[in-house]
Amino acid sequence: MTVRTLHLALAATLALLPLLFSTASGKGLDGTIYQVTIDTRTVVNDQLPVEIYVPEVKDDSATFVFPVTIPGTYESHLWWRLVHNFRAFDAQGRPLPVHRSADSQFVISNAKKLRKVTYLLDDSFDDTDDRVSIFHPAGTSFQGDSVFVFNHGGMIGYLDGYQDVEYHVTVYKKPGLYTATSLEISHIDSTTDQYNASSFDILVDGPALICKPDTATFDAAGVKVLVALYHTKDKPIAKAYAKSLKEVTTAIASFLPSMPVDRYAFLLYLWDGDTNDVKRAGFAQGALEHSYSSLYFWRYTSRPFGLNDVAAHEFLHILMPLNLHSREIESFDFRNPQMSRHLWLYEGVTEYFAHQALLRADTAYMRSFNSTMARAARTSFDALPTSFSLIDFSKNVLTTENQSLYPLIYQYGPLNGLCLDILIREESGGKQGLLEVVYALMEEFGPSKPFEDTLLFDQLERVTSKKVRAYCDRYIAGTERLPLAEYLPKIGMTFKDSLPKERLSYGVDFDMKDGDERIMVGPKDSNPLGLVAGDQLMKIDSVDVSMKNPATMTKLFRVTDTPVTLTVLRDGTEVELAGKPVMTTVMEQHVIEQMKDVTPDVARFRRLVLFGRVD
Helix, strand or coil: CCEEECCEEEECCEEECCEEECCCCCCCCCCCCEEEEEEHHHCECCEEEEEEECCCCCCCEEEEECCCCCCCCCCCCCHHHHEEEEEEEECCCCEECEEECCCCCEEEECHHHEEEEEEEECCHHHCCCCCCCCCHHHCCEEECCCEEEECHHHCCCEECCCCCCCEEEEEECCCCCEEEECCEEEEECCCEEEEEECCHHHHHCCCEEEECCEEEEEEECCEEEEEEEECCCCCCCHHHHHHHHHHHHHHHHHHCCCCCCCEEEEEEEEECCCCCCCCCCCCCCEEEECCCEEEEEEECCCCCCCCHHHHHHHHHHHCCCCCCCEHHHHCCCCCCCCCCCCHHHHHHHHHHHHHHHHHHHCHHHHHHHHHHHHHHHHHHHHHCCCCCCHHHHHHCCCCHHHHHHHHHHHHHHHHHHHHHHHHHHHHCCCCCCHHHHHHHHHHHCECCECECHHHHHHHHHHHCCHHHHHHHHHHHHCCCCCCHHHHHHHHCEEEEEEEEEEEEECCEEECCCCCCCCCEEEECCCCCCCCCCCEEEEEECCEECECCEHHHHHHHHCCCCCCEEEEEEECCEEEEEEECCEEEEEEEEEEEEECCCCCHHHHHHHHHHHHCCCC
């Protein structure tokens, strides 16, 4: 695939430099591909019209499928909920009978005559359905003249059995809006964009951001990178974001033995807090990875804030699952998803690599790395069920119980990655670590050669040792807690199930209940402020507090040796309580700490594990 750059002159000081990939199939409406037309100029009440000419169908009945979920989200979306007025037509434009299947998909009769389908779409940014809560980076937005977020799994479907057929997508738009995507773009002008995908899976893997362009490009170790932003402000800020993202991608390029992609796009929707555009604002920030891009829903700031750690994780998905994945991901079942057993690898190890890459780029990150691992242990060890298996969790991640546990994969997962890294270094005499093992498996498999889901541990044993296999059986497939107390001392760290700690406290105990926006507090420790159970916190140092702005309560969590005045509502009367924090002893759970003194051998091994070198 040839990479070419198209320069679109927008103004004297601004140019859009999208990454475009040449393609020209020459196929028309011949019944061998999907021809999709989306007209963003005719959106009414945020409903987007879609027309799809479909491949010729050989059976009398055909089912048009909209995904239950898409890869990378590990949550149910039920995209068919947002489809309205679905109709099917023959070549003469005559309607064909359509009814709904038991799983709410669209079943078309007389399907041998089927030529096209049409429907209207609601966007997920406006969706308030209590059955699901779609992660915004996986979602869709259709905002008239300003922005369109196209996650194609939420917009376009496929005929069951015709998932691997090519898609050509034509988007009509108003002048001034341009498309940023990592998909193959075959045509672009002021009113029309056309892009292509070789299958439905590839189409879903390439989101598009259509808006007034604020873009920048850079090169990182030979990878051509596009940064495209949507925001409501007039001043372009893409260069500031590109500068930060270049630091991340350059750090990762130094971390990896080789770069497995030649192009990448960072697509960022920077939200200004307007709930007219985003009805369900529960997800303040987040991102979703794709093979050659990642899409971010992020709070607007003129300079990136808190982006680097997330961007490092998303960018590192160029390893897994792009170049190392199971058959379940290679041929994803969008109608009846069969989840892979190896979420610990795709998300957990990727998160570990993200922290390790930033650490290797800047040794000053060591303190942050240590605190991240310590926080991960505190967060995950108590929250996970006693009989927790990473394999079982991953295979059944779409269940309600496991959905509530899902965020913990980003805590427990990197701890598992660290343990594996230590063990692999030890078993290989320092010759290889977890990253080198991943690359060895990438050599064996790759983007179009999946591994068998149930045989990955066999492959790991083949390139490592029986002891590594035993670890996987006990701690990844099995339900034993990670052996942090055994492994961490090998790199100069300790793990204790509990440890007494002295710390300052204002003696405030929070008693919060779901759905109650009141901030109820009571006494704990020696109660230096004189709180009473049932007090409602109103102000801290005369500043109003609110659940909608947790930053207003920061002083109670980051305690310093300074007085504080709380205003509480007690029995209908506001009462002021003043005092200083007192030193108290607490038992901290699941504590990771760095050893003060280590032997030269431990220091050397720590450098091998964390930095991949001994100097």
